[in-house]
Amino acid sequence: MDANLLAIFSLEGRGAVVIGAATGIGRETAVTFARAGARVTVADINRDQLDATVEAVRPWCAAVDAVVLDVRDREAVQALADRAAEAGSVDAWANVAGVISASHVADTTPEALARILDVNLKGTYWGCAAAARIMSAQGSGSIINVSSAGADTAPPGLSVYSMSKAAVNMLTRTLATEIGPSGVRVNAVAPGFVDTPMVSYRYVSADGQVDEALREEIFASRAAVTVINRIGQPIDIALAMLYLASDASSFVTGQILRPNGGMVMP
Numbered sequence: 656m657d658a659n660l661l662a663i664f665s666l667e668g669r670g671a672v673v674i675g676a677a678t679g680i681g682r683e684t685a686v687t688f689a690r691a692g693a694r695v696t697v698a699d700i701n702r703d704q705l706d707a708t709v710e711a712v713r714p715w716c717a718a719v720d721a722v723v724l725d726v727r728d729r730e731a732v733q734a735l736a737d738r739a740a741e742a743g744s745v746d747a748w749a750n751v752a753g754v755i756s757a758s759h760v761a762d763t764t765p766e767a768l769a770r771i772l773d774v775n776l777k778g779t780y781w782g783c784a785a786a787a788r789i790m791s792a793q794g795s796g797s798i799i800n801v802s803s804a805g806a807d808t809a810p811p812g813l814s815v816y817s818m819s820k821a822a823v824n825m826l827t828r829t830l831a832t833e834i835g836p837s838g839v840r841v842n843a844v845a846p847g848f849v850d851t852p853m854v855s856y857r858y859v860s861a862d863g864q865v866d867e868a869l870r871e872e873i874f875a876s877r878a879a880v881t882v883i884n885r886i887g888q889p890i891d892i893a894l895a896m897l898y899l900a901s902d903a904s905s906f907v908t909g910q911i912l913r914p915n916g917g918m919v920m921p
Contacts, residue, residue: 667692675752677704679851683889689715726778736785747900748786775819802845831909840908847915848877849887881916
């Protein structure tokens, strides 16, 4: 194996921020960035799960920093960016935080609408803004947003979620044009169905009981709509994030990368 080729994917000596790092794709991305050599800062609103992420990252990055924050708080997100910059360069920034809930358009409450848009869209927006300020000043960096295959489809009951992710796609493209001349790249990943806590609302009851039969049925049905007959795992998405964070994607910006097993091919 050519060591120079492997080095293209290295984040050795670089700083990376992962927002929404407490579970699932966010946690796996933080660990993957650390394995690639990055100095990692992780953030999430869930303190207990964030502590678990720190323990998962620490074998690869002893100096991992953790910040508890609400992505809807613009000032808190900017403070996170400033804190990460004080430790060194901020070379990769992943906006992973997101929420989902199901309801038909006619039944969606104002509270549900506001929560999803505030976290998925506004939270990503503030993350992009904070990262853009830091990276534009240093003249380099890669911002990676998490979109969804839902942005390319019309799943019944997920209108607000899909709408928020479609908006993330446009935010990604617009920001790429704004800060590309400063040497900063902006892309998004749009996963298909991935085995994470986010999708557990489909098979976990209000009292926390897992319906294993329903879980297996759902996973089988989602695998069946891919062309490779399986659902995604967090590492599948984290490796796509690593590609976008690394020099391997130095000519890639304004793009939506779709690790979805072929379930959507727009």
